[in-house]
Amino acid sequence: MAGSALSKKLQDGIAAGRINAKTAADNFGDIHPPLGDHEALVASDRCYFCHDAPCVTACPTSIDIPMFIREIATGNTMGAAETIMEQNILGGMCARVCPTETLCEQVCVRETAEGKPVKIGLLQRYATDQAMQTGKQFFERGAESSKHVAIVGAGPAGLACAHRLSMHGHKVTIYEARKKPGGLNEFGIAAYKTVDDFAQHEVDYVTAIGGIDIQYGKKLGKQISLAKLRASHDAVFLGMGLTGVNALGLKGNEPEGVVDAVDFIASLRQARNKTRIPVGRRIVVIGGGMTAIDAAVQAKLLGAEEVTICYRRGQENMNASDYEQELATSKGVTIRHWLQPKKLKAKAGKLSGIELEYTELKGGKLLGTGAKTTLVADQIFRAIGQSYEDASDGALELNWGRIKTSEDGATSLNDVWAGGDCSDSGDDLTVTAVAQGRDSAEAINAALSAQSA
Amino acid sequence: MADISNNFAGIKSPNPFWLASAPPTDKAYNVERAFEAGWGGVVWKTLGEEGPPIVNVNGPRYGAIWGADRRLLGLNNIELITDRDLYINLREIKEVKKRWPDRAVIVSIMVPCEEAAWKAILPLVDETEADGIELNFGCPHGMSERGMGAAVGQVPEYIEMVTRWCKANTRMPVIVKLTPNITDVRYPARAAKAGGADAVSLINTISSIVSVDLDSFSPQPSIDGKGSHGGYCGPAVKPIALNMVADIARDAETAGLPISGIGGITTWRDAAEFLALGAGNVQVCTAAMTYGFKIVEEMISGLENWMDEKGHKTLDDVIGRATPNVTDWQYLNLNYVTKAKIDQESCIKCGRCHIVCEDTSHQAITSMLDGERHFEVIDEECVGCNLCVNVCPVENCITMEQLSPGTIDKRTGEKVRDKYGNWTEHPNNPSVVAAE
Numbered sequence: 013m014a015g016s017a018l019s020k021k022l023q024d025g026i027a028a029g030r031i032n033a034k035t036a037a038d039n040f041g042d043i044h045p046p047l048g049d050h051e052a053l054v055a056s057d058r059c060y061f062c063h064d065a066p067c068v069t070a071c072p073t074s075i076d077i078p079m080f081i082r083e084i085a086t087g088n089t090m091g092a093a094e095t096i097m098e099q100n101i102l103g104g105m106c107a108r109v110c111p112t113e114t115l116c117e118q119v120c121v122r123e124t125a126e127g128k129p130v131k132i133g134l135l136q137r138y139a140t141d142q143a144m145q146t147g148k149q150f151f152e153r154g155a156e157s158s159k160h161v162a163i164v165g166a167g168p169a170g171l172a173c174a175h176r177l178s179m180h181g182h183k184v185t186i187y188e189a190r191k192k193p194g195g196l197n198e199f200g201i202a203a204y205k206t207v208d209d210f211a212q213h214e215v216d217y218v219t220a221i222g223g224i225d226i227q228y229g230k231k232l233g234k235q236i237s238l239a240k241l242r243a244s245h246d247a248v249f250l251g252m253g254l255t256g257v258n259a260l261g262l263k264g265n266e267p268e269g270v271v272d273a274v275d276f277i278a279s280l281r282q283a284r285n286k287t288r289i290p291v292g293r294r295i296v297v298i299g300g301g302m303t304a305i306d307a308a309v310q311a312k313l314l315g316a317e318e319v320t321i322c323y324r325r326g327q328e329n330m331n332a333s334d335y336e337q338e339l340a341t342s343k344g345v346t347i348r349h350w351l352q353p354k355k356l357k358a359k360a361g362k363l364s365g366i367e368l369e370y371t372e373l374k375g376g377k378l379l380g381t382g383a384k385t386t387l388v389a390d391q392i393f394r395a396i397g398q399s400y401e402d403a404s405d406g407a408l409e410l411n412w413g414r415i416k417t418s419e420d421g422a423t424s425l426n427d428v429w430a431g432g433d434c435s436d437s438g439d440d441l442t443v444t445a446v447a448q449g450r451d452s453a454e455a456i457n458a459a460l461s462a463q464s465a
Numbered sequence: 466m467a468d469i470s471n472n473f474a475g476i477k478s479p480n481p482f483w484l485a486s487a488p489p490t491d492k493a494y495n496v497e498r499a500f501e502a503g504w505g506g507v508v509w510k511t512l513g514e515e516g517p518p519i520v521n522v523n524g525p526r527y528g529a530i531w532g533a534d535r536r537l538l539g540l541n542n543i544e545l546i547t548d549r550d551l552y553i554n555l556r557e558i559k560e561v562k563k564r565w566p567d568r569a570v571i572v573s574i575m576v577p578c579e580e581a582a583w584k585a586i587l588p589l590v591d592e593t594e595a596d597g598i599e600l601n602f603g604c605p606h607g608m609s610e611r612g613m614g615a616a617v618g619q620v621p622e623y624i625e626m627v628t629r630w631c632k633a634n635t636r637m638p639v640i641v642k643l644t645p646n647i648t649d650v651r652y653p654a655r656a657a658k659a660g661g662a663d664a665v666s667l668i669n670t671i672s673s674i675v676s677v678d679l680d681s682f683s684p685q686p687s688i689d690g691k692g693s694h695g696g697y698c699g700p701a702v703k704p705i706a707l708n709m710v711a712d713i714a715r716d717a718e719t720a721g722l723p724i725s726g727i728g729g730i731t732t733w734r735d736a737a738e739f740l741a742l743g744a745g746n747v748q749v750c751t752a753a754m755t756y757g758f759k760i761v762e763e764m765i766s767g768l769e770n771w772m773d774e775k776g777h778k779t780l781d782d783v784i785g786r787a788t789p790n791v792t793d794w795q796y797l798n799l800n801y802v803t804k805a806k807i808d809q810e811s812c813i814k815c816g817r818c819h820i821v822c823e824d825t826s827h828q829a830i831t832s833m834l835d836g837e838r839h840f841e842v843i844d845e846e847c848v849g850c851n852l853c854v855n856v857c858p859v860e861n862c863i864t865m866e867q868l869s870p871g872t873i874d875k876r877t878g879e880k881v882r883d884k885y886g887n888w889t890e891h892p893n894n895p896s897v898v899a900a901e
């Protein structure tokens with residue numbers, strides 16, 4: 013390594029340029045390269061075409077997985093893509109970001125038999141990529157209904173809802189707070205999981221059905237209000253996700269160097285030149301979910317020398333899947349358990365480390381033990397979850413701090429539905445948000461049809 | 466260690482694995498490589514009469530069907546007999562036999578159905594000191610249109626006549642190769658025997674169209690947009706070949722006639738099955754054309770190990786052992802009652818047994834128990850058909866268990882009878898009633 017490159021790498025504090033452009037390209041390339049034709053055939057041959065297949069049951073969107081795999085195996089890739097998108101119009105993104113190892117692939121009978129599931133996620137990507145690359149559309153906008161539905165948030169839930177509403181002929185306006193659509197697909201997922209601006213291509217593909225208008229810079233509670241949306245539309249679907257970030261809850265002012273993991277992830281996704289994103293030399297990530305992993309891995313890939321995830325409970329309690337944890341450790345991230353943040357340390361106003369307290373479970377309660385340790389850190393990522401910020405002026409009934417919904421997404425207001433992370437039935441998965449958006453659209457359609465009948 | 470040396474109609478070879486008359490045995494180069502790899506013998510690719518060499522197509526000669534993982538299951542060809550000069554072949558046969566005296570070298574022959582043609586070629590083959598000849602009465606494409614190959618093999622009278630000519634004009638054992646493209650293989654086999662054949666070999670390839678190109682609508686292999694039926698072989702034809710071998714082995718009229726078994730033999734296990742049904746040895750082609758000659762190592766070692774394990778000392782301990790167990794349907798024991806049993810430990814819960822039984826058979830397998838996926842045989846409905854065993858992806862997960870005599874068959878409510886009873890004596894058989 014040339015002297016200057018080494019000194020860049022070892023520079024204390026938060027700095028850009030720890031890696032060069034080539035390393036950035038290598039590190040942030042597609043983590044799971046797509047299957048080639050031959051690989052897809054071989055992989056599809058392993059599917060047993062189970063009856064009442066466990067993988068379908070495990071899929072939040074209930075994609076007929078054995079059928080689409082059989083369609084791939086018989087050379088009917090477009091049929092496969094249609095089978096997927098009938099249930100999940102964002103099947104392309106879900107193929108990339110679904111934790112398949114805890115969903116369809118976990119229950120695959122070949123996982124049971126041999127510990128090697130059929131590569132369902134990669135096969136789904138194979139089929140959906142081909143359909144999207146050729147621009148093949150499987151669904152048409154329904155006959156105009158003269159109904160107008162407002163959707164808040166152009167993320168997975170909102171897009172799925174909009175597409176299904178358009179299939180039923182309703183006019184849809186999506187109000188999006190940011191300047192770009194996609195929601196967490198665009199801003200919240202590690203860059204190596206969805207390369208080549210895929211999220212934007214997918215939005216274009218989904219909205220190509222027509223009848224969907226997206227207005228940007230419209231944040232609920234700021235530029236728009238729920239009351240006005242209700243007054244000017246026949247129905248409202250809320251899919252704005254979680255806009256608040258949980259704080260570490262430590263006393264005193266935070267020194268420079270403490271950042272939200274979601275912001276770091278978003279800035280990396282938006283950066284054309286990843287080497288320009290500043291990152292610390294020694295990083296501590298507080299949290300145990302996918303956000304913690306995505307931030308930690310990407311910090312390491314950006315050239316951070318030491319990255320340590322500290323989680324306050326045990327390995328078995330981590331929300332990140334085993335696969336994600338292994339991915340992190342394989343990239344050189346250290347994962348430590350039973351540690352909670354206690355005090356931030358600073359030198360001259362800049363973060364210098366963090367004091368952590370060992371924890372334990374006593375009578376089912378997580379308690380600090382009093383024993384402490386200190387990690388040197390020039391950057392700390394908060395990844396202890398996001399929170400729902402009410403923007404309805406208290407009009408919506410909440411449950412566990414999120415919008416209370418019934419199974420089909422109905423809220424306490426009879427013309428408002430909700431889905432995805434902002435609803436109480438969300439589980440922070442893209443695929444669940446898609447299912448809820450889709451199902452809410454069906455419920456909205458049923459309600460609107462009943463009105464006009 | 467078991468002795469797998471082979472004596473087939475007086476022709477000796479160190480093992481029962483011969484390469485069939487086909488592309489792998491067309492010239493000395495291939496045959497030498499085969500012997501180096503360990504093959505016990507070869508049947509040299511079919512020689513035709515003296516004259517201008519045979520002309521093959523210059524486009525593709527083979528077509529195939531595959532499993533989805535591209536495992537070759539069946540191969541089809543439109544190649545003709547050797548297209549090399551007769552005398553080059555004869556010279557090479559002689560040289561190879563001289564260099565490999567312990568291996569069997571058989572020469573396949575196909576000439577027009579005239580005695581003079583056979584009389585002309587047989588002395589030339591005699592002179593090579595080959596161990597025997599095989600009469601190609603089986604080739605279903607190209608040559609049959611010229612009155613040879615299967616055109617002879619489909620007419621028992623011709624088989625007998627040509628076999629007789631050959632026996633009268635050569636010192637060598639005569640093996641008659643039979644075509645499966647007939648209705649009852651016993652008739653051509655009997656004809657061969659009547660003509661004095663020392664042995665028969667079967668099956669030759671099955672007339673086939675292997676696939677159609679759905680862009681050009683041409684059968685494949687496609688020659689400039691057209692296709693012609695070819696000869697089908699490989700693992701897919703094995704069951705047909707086994708049946709025909711057994712038909713001849715258990716036919717009283719051909720009893721004792723040596724049979725060289727051919728048809729989809731890919732592993733030692735396939736070979737052992739042919740031997741058990743009455744073949745004296747086996748011939749292999751497609752497996753070699755799929756994987757190369759080295760597979761014979763697995764065949765030799767697998768056969769030896771199996772024989773050792775079972776205490777079979779020589780091939781004679783194996784040959785024909787299954788033949789007496791092949792019978793006609795009417796003699797099968799109707800008092801033999803089985804039920805499928807699913808081993809819950811090895812079940813991976815794919816549900817295929819349930820759905821095929823539910824949709825296409827007897828509704829005899831559950832799919833749920835207390836809201837959980839659970840697959841279990843319903844004895845009241847199970848007829849013991851074996852379909853679930855056949856579709857289960859896990860070996861030995863589903864087994865057919867015999868109900869012991871005296872127990873109640875829950876499907877019929879009747880006690881399983883202790884004695885053998887077949888259709889010929891069953892009360893529902895009208896001919897039994899008629900006989901009374």
